[in-house]
Amino acid sequence: MKKDFQISYEYFKNAGELDDIEKELLDKAKQARENAYSPYSEFSVGCSVLLENGQIFTGNNQENAAFPSGLCAERTALFWISANFPEEKIKKIFVVGGPKEFSENNPPIPPCGACRQSLLEYETKQNENIDLYFSNMNDEVIKVKSIKDLLPFYFDATFL
Structure with missing residues (x-):
């Protein structure tokens, strides 16, 4: 028997189509990207996270010569938030990534598989969906x- 997945997503051609909070999250993710430490891959990622209390926190990728000792932007932000605001719900996450040298041909950059699994853990923990946005440097x-939606055959605590 063959089955298919279908996901719904929204596409925004540029930042002008975003609402005010989405624009702020995009800007903060871009700012965080500027502080990424990515001397090996030359691929910088920034992430901003909106909590239910209205606070916004950011993270960026941090590489290490001893691969894979670095950490992605999404997990950098999530783990810090969980350590400092363990009961606060996450409402929105914005990811902006791409090569350090800007290229107009790069598509919006989604989270890697490890980050998708980590993000899913927090969505499951709070029993509430998280809006996830991902972008390129062209907005x-x-x-x-x-x-x-990005990890349809997900693994969570129900399997344990």
């Missing part, structure tokens, strides 16, 4: 309403 944005 072209894709939005999904749940991490599960």
Whole structure:
């Protein structure tokens, strides 16, 4: 028997199509990207996270010569937030990435598989979907309403 997945997502051609909070999250993710430590891959990623209390926190990728000792932007932000605001719900996450040298041909950059799994853990923990946005440096944005949209055969605590 063959089955298919279908996901819904929103596409924004540029930042002008975003609302005010989305624009702020995009800007903060871009700013965080500027502070990324990516001397080996030359691929910088910034992430901004909106909590239910209205606070916004950021993270960026941090590489290490001893691969894979570095950490992605999304997990840098998530783990810090969880350590400092363990009960606060995450409402929105914005990811902006691409080569350090800007190229107009780069598509919106989604989270890697490890980050998708980590993001899913927090969505499951709070029992509430997280809006996830990912973008390129041209402000072209894709939005999904749940991490599960990017990880349909997900693994969570129900399997344990």
